[in-house]
Amino acid sequence: xxxxxxxxxxxxxxxxxxxxxxxxxxxxxxxIRQVASGIYNLLPLMWRVVQKINTIVRDELDxxxxxxxxxxxxxxxxxxxxSGRWDVYxxxxxxxxxxxxxxxxxAPTHEEVITDIARKELTSYxxxxxxxxxxxxxxxxxxxxxxxxxxxxxxxxxxxxxFHASNACLDDExxxxxxxxxxxxxxxxxxxxxxxxxxxxxGGSESHEFMVLTHIAEGEQESxxxxxxxxxxxxxxxxxxxxxxxxxxxxxxGPEGTSELIATPNATSIxxxxxxxxxxxxxxxxxxxxxxxxEKPVLALICGHMDVEETKLKNALAANTIRMATADEITxxxxxxxxxxxxxxxPANITVVADANxxxxxxxxxxENEPGLHRIKANWGTDxxxxxxxxxxxxxxxxxxxxxxxxxALKETRGIEVGNIFKLGTKYSESLSATYTAEDGTEQPFIMxxxxxxxxxxxxxxxxxxxxxxxxxxxxxxxxxHAMIIPVNPSDEAQMALATQVYERLxxxxxxxxxxxxxxxxxxxxxxxxxxxxxxxITAGKKAAEGLLECKMRGDTTAQDLTLEQALAWAQExxxxxxxxxxxTPELVAAK
RNA sequence: CGGGAUGUGGCGCAGCUUGGUAGCGCACCUGCUUUGGGAGCAGGGGGUCGCAGGUUCGAAUCCUGUCAUCCCGACCA
Numbered sequence: 001x002x003x004x005x006x007x008x009x010x011x012x013x014x015x016x017x018x019x020x021x022x023x024x025x026x027x028x029x030x031x032i033r034q035v036a037s038g039i040y041n042l043l044p045l046m047w048r049v050v051q052k053i054n055t056i057v058r059d060e061l062d063x064x065x066x067x068x069x070x071x072x073x074x075x076x077x078x079x080x081x082x083s084g085r086w087d088v089y090x091x092x093x094x095x096x097x098x099x100x101x102x103x104x105x106x107a108p109t110h111e112e113v114i115t116d117i118a119r120k121e122l123t124s125y126x127x128x129x130x131x132x133x134x135x136x137x138x139x140x141x142x143x144x145x146x147x148x149x150x151x152x153x154x155x156x157x158x159x160x161x162x163f164h165a166s167n168a169c170l171d172d173e174x175x176x177x178x179x180x181x182x183x184x185x186x187x188x189x190x191x192x193x194x195x196x197x198x199x200x201x202x203g204g205s206e207s208h209e210f211m212v213l214t215h216i217a218e219g220e221q222e223s224x225x226x227x228x229x230x231x232x233x234x235x236x237x238x239x240x241x242x243x244x245x246x247x248x249x250x251x252x253x254g255p256e257g258t259s260e261l262i263a264t265p266n267a268t269s270i271x272x273x274x275x276x277x278x279x280x281x282x283x284x285x286x287x288x289x290x291x292x293x294x295e296k297p298v299l300a301l302i303c304g305h306m307d308v309e310e311t312k313l314k315n316a317l318a319a320n321t322i323r324m325a326t327a328d329e330i331t332x333x334x335x336x337x338x339x340x341x342x343x344x345x346x347p348a349n350i351t352v353v354a355d356a357n358x359x360x361x362x363x364x365x366x367x368e369n370e371p372g373l374h375r376i377k378a379n380w381g382t383d384x385x386x387x388x389x390x391x392x393x394x395x396x397x398x399x400x401x402x403x404x405x406x407x408x409a410l411k412e413t414r415g416i417e418v419g420n421i422f423k424l425g426t427k428y429s430e431s432l433s434a435t436y437t438a439e440d441g442t443e444q445p446f447i448m449x450x451x452x453x454x455x456x457x458x459x460x461x462x463x464x465x466x467x468x469x470x471x472x473x474x475x476x477x478x479x480x481x482h483a484m485i486i487p488v489n490p491s492d493e494a495q496m497a498l499a500t501q502v503y504e505r506l507x508x509x510x511x512x513x514x515x516x517x518x519x520x521x522x523x524x525x526x527x528x529x530x531x532x533x534x535x536x537x538i539t540a541g542k543k544a545a546e547g548l549l550e551c552k553m554r555g556d557t558t559a560q561d562l563t564l565e566q567a568l569a570w571a572q573e574x575x576x577x578x579x580x581x582x583x584x585t586p587e588l589v590a591a592k
Numbered sequence: 593c594g595g596g597a598u599g600u601g602g603c604g605c606a607g608c609u610u611g612g613u614a615g616c617g618c619a620c621c622u623g624c625u626u627u628g629g630g631a632g633c634a635g636g637g638g639g640u641c642g643c644a645g646g647u648u649c650g651a652a653u654c655c656u657g658u659c660a661u662c663c664c665g666a667c668c669a
Contacts, residue, residue, distance in 0.1 A: 012618060012630065013604045017662050027603095037661065091593095092668070109669065143593070143667055151668090159669095197669090207669080323666080420669065452669070470629095488628055523629035530629090541628060550628095 001481065003516040008045050010528050022463035023148025025472050029531045031480075038145025038153035042456075045532070048480035049459045050156055054135050056187045056477065057158050057453060064180040066131040066160055071113045073137060077103035079112040083431045088320065094139045106139035111428045111450065114161040118446055119434035125165045128436065128446075129173060133160035135455065149460040150416065156455040163429075164447040165438065170423055174206070177451045181210055181419050184453065189475020189579060190462055192418065195228055196238040207422040209239060210453075211415030212461040228415040229396055233408035241311035244392060245410055246401030247357050250282035250305060254363030257377045264374040268339025270304040273365065273374065281305040285358060285366040285384070287341045289325040289333070292317055292351075297325065297333045301343060301354040301387070302394055303361070309395040316353060316391045334369060342367035343384055344375070354387040355394045416461040417454070424448040466580040472533030473554050473580035482506075482575060483513040483536035484529040488522045492544070498564065499540035502549060505568055511536070511575050530554065535578055536571055553578055 008030030017034070018024040026032045031046040042050060058068065077095070080086040085093075086105075094106035107113070114132060122130060138157045145153050160177070164170040178194060185192040190212050197209040211228055229245070230237035238244070264277055270286060273279040284304030290313065292298050298317060300308050314322040327338045333350060334341050343352055346369065363377045366384055380386040402408030429435065429445035438444045459478065466473040476482060483506060487499035496517075503515040514534065516525045522541075529537055539550040539559065549567045552559035553574055562570055 009602085009619085010630095011603055015603065016598085016605095019663075034661090090667090111669095140668080144663095144665095146663085209669095321667090417669095422669070450669080491627090521627055521629085521631060523627095523631085526629045528630085539628085 001512075001514045003514055003518050006045075006514060007043060008532070010531055018148060020147045020150065020464070021467055022150065022460040025463055025467060025531070025533075026148060026460070029471060029533070032149065038142060038151070040149065040152060040154075045480040046459070049474070049478050050455055052478045052480075053188055053455050053458055054158075057135065057184055057455070060180045060184045060187070061131075061133055061158075061160065064131075064176050066133050068134060069132050070134050070136065071107075071110050071117075073107050073139065075105050075107050075113060077105060079116060079432075080105055083112050083115075083428060085112070092140050092142065094141050108138055108140045109452075110134070110159055111161065111424070111448075112432065115428045115432045115434045115446075115448070118161075118163050118429070119432065122163055122436050122446070125436055125438050125444075129162060129164045129169050131160055131162040131173060131177075133158060133451075147460075149456045150464075152456070155457065158453040158455055160451040162449040162451070163436075164449070165436070165444065167447055170447050170449050173449055174421060174423055177421050177449070178208065181421065181451070181453070185210060185212070185418065185458070188458060188462065188478050190418070190458070190465065193228070193230065193237050193415070195230075195415070196242055197420065205423045205425055207420060209415075209417045210419035210421075211237075212418050212458075212465060213413050213415050214461075214464050226415045226417055228413050229398075229410045230413065231402035231405060231408035232411050234402060234405035236402050236404035236408065240395060240412075241309060243396045243410070244403040245396035246403060247306070247394075248397065248399055248401070250303070251280050252282060252303070252357075252360045252362070252364075254280070254283050254365070254377060256363060259375060259377045259379065259383045261368055261373050261375050263372055264340075265372045267374070273304075277374075279304075279365045279374075279376075283361070283364045285342070285361060285364050285378070287343060287367060289330050289341060289350075291323050291325050291329065292319045293321055296351065297329070297349070298322075298351045298353060299341070299343060299346065300393060301352065301358050303355065303357050304365075306355065306357065306397070307395045308355070308393055312391075312395075313353065313393045316393055317351075336367075336369045337371045340367045340369065340371045340373065342369040342375075343387070344369045346385075352385075352387045353393060354390045356390045356392050357394060359390045416457065416464060418458045418461050419451075419453040421451045422449060424450055466582050467533075468555065468582055470527070471531035473582055474533045474535060475580055476535050476575060476578055479533070479535055481512045481514045481534045483511055483538060483571065484532070484534045485513050485515045486522075486525050486529060486537065486539045487515075487517065487544075488525070488539060488541040490517055490519055495540040495544040498544045498547065498549065499538075501564060502538055502540070502567060505564070506571065509568065509572055509575075511571055535580070536574055538567055538571070555580060555582065 010030050011028045014024045015027050018027050033041045035041055096104050098104055135158045137154055139154055142153050145151055162173045192210040192212055194208045195211055197207050227240040229243040267273045267276055270281050270284055274281050281304040286302050286304045288300045290298045302308055310322055330338050362379055366375050366378045368375050378384050398412045400410045426445040435443040435445050463472050485499050485503045487495040490496050503513050506513045535554050537552050547563055548561040550559040551562050551567050551570055
């Protein structure tokens with residue numbers, strides 16, 4: 001490709017709406033343009049990146065025994081009503097009507113349609129297992145699209161679905177897909193970690209996310225949306241929404257004595273109780289009021305020095321939605337006021353959920369459920385009704401003990417979720433009555449798994465990992481082109497001839513190059529080359545007359561002078577072995 | 593959905609307080625000079641100032657409404 005023909009206009013200034021590095025560089029480098037909030041044109045360079053990722057995905061999945069197909073984006077509402085998700089999916093689901101007033105959706109995911117395929121086609125156990133995938137656009141009407149390609153309303157996704165006759169078979173497939181995913185991301189030049197995750201609204205028993213860990217330079221926008229906790233000595237890693245841990249040792253047993261009430265006016269926070277009255281935070285039983293599914297009040301109890309992880313609480317309650325109650329709701333339900341609510345003399349309609357760590361508390365502090373009053377030296381059973389169950393609802397903290405090994409401590413990092421795998425079980429096969437005839441002649445629901453990869457997000461994540469102040473540094477495998485050939489002065493015959501020669505000779509070597517044949521000054525070409533971020537740069541300049549080319553990799557500070565033949569050999573070697581180096585290797589990856 | 597901000601040639605911005613013929617830098621086109629890290633000079637094209645009402649002799653500017661975009665939060669297979 002010649003630069004004069006390439007549709008990729010670079011911008012010197014960053015459009016003001018772009019906040020994260022990947023978004024800024026993709027726009028500046030002429031890879032994408034915004035059409036509407038969360039919706040982008042993928043210009044030729046970006047499309048090449050997407051196709052390269054897709055090729056790797058296809059190769060690995062086909063090797064793993066999956067089959068590619070294509071399902072419709074526009075789907076009838078009937079299927080979604082049948083699965084029940086028409087009612088529970090919410091506003092994120094794009095709904096529309098056709099000319100006959102029939103309700104339709106733009107698919108955010110394809111469980112309904114794939115399950116419909118399975119129930120019609122996979123009639124016998126002899127046809128199982130099956131793993132089907134597609135790569136196409138998904139639509140999710142995000143309340144707040146942001147971060148460019150990292151969270152759009154329309155995005156490219158690979159989604160795969162597997163069907164099995166037994167859980168053991170699903171378990172095997174799950175492992176096979178985990179391996180395939182690791183291979184895919186590695187081939188894309190990305191280090192990922194597989195973390196345990198919350199299954200969320202999709203349901204199912206087990207799920208993992210593949211996270212690209214982001215380490216952000218000073219002053220840059222934090223782009224990893226997920227907080228990941230990982231063990232510093234074993235391979236445990238989990239999304240904060242679901243991470244478990246052994247809490248750091250803390251004082252849980254107060255001095256013995258007789259329980260009594262003391263006045264704590266205006267002390268509505270743990271900090272205030274600690275500062276003004278000397279209460280040890282870990283000895284305070286913190287009470288938080290939540291509203292579950294917009295109707296039911298729930299009191300969550302946790303040690304004062306810990307925080308509630310709301311996703312864990314939501315799952316513990318089998319709730320669809322959960323939020324903190326407002327001050328007015330708290331007053332109406334408890335008769336107390338915010339800051340003084342407690343598990344004492346509570347109305348019977350309020351469910352109490354206590355964190356597991358609170359069970360060991362003795363002689364603790366607790367609000368009396370009366371404004372301005374706290375009880376000290378309280379104990380379960382005698383002063384405070386003991387909850388029937390204690391559950392893990394706390395957000396783990398850095399430094400907590402690893403739940404998986406004896407010696408490790410948890411650390412925290414940010415990650416971009418580029419893939420996930422779920423064991424769905426029979427959730428969809430049951431709601432959609434999708435069964436096959438088993439060996440014994442009975443009808444059985446399919447046991448299912450589903451597996452996603454955000455293609456466009458993966459591309460953006462690569463930039464978040466690999467960039468410097470001048471632009472992108474694409475990993476070789478997903479770079480839109482492998483090389484930029486720069487004749488410094490295109491009107492100099494020797495330079496142009498040599499540059500064209502390299503360009504032509506690279507083609508049969510499968511090294512894809514762009515020849516910057518523009519009549520621009522050298523500075524402009526170098527700046528654009530750095531911005532666009534192709535790995536190999538070969539310059540035909542002053543020494544072209546002697547037959548020498550200046551060769552360097554993106555990110556290198558110095559170039560080496562090579563003859564045409566040497567340059568071709570050098571390029572082939574780099575093509576095989578080079579990887580971008582910019583951000584410090586994440587600790588976790590280094591530890592593994 | 594709550595809070596905050598911004599809409600002026602392709603991109604970045606000024607002008608608005610105090611209404612009076614729409615400006616700057618970059619990009620684009622032409623010519624000349626230049627040619628190793630975003631050149632210089634000269635000339636040129638392109639904007640009904642997000643949209644709709646209103647006030648006014650006159651609105652980018654004041655008022656009302658509306659739409660869009662972005663940020664923080666909530667939300668999120």
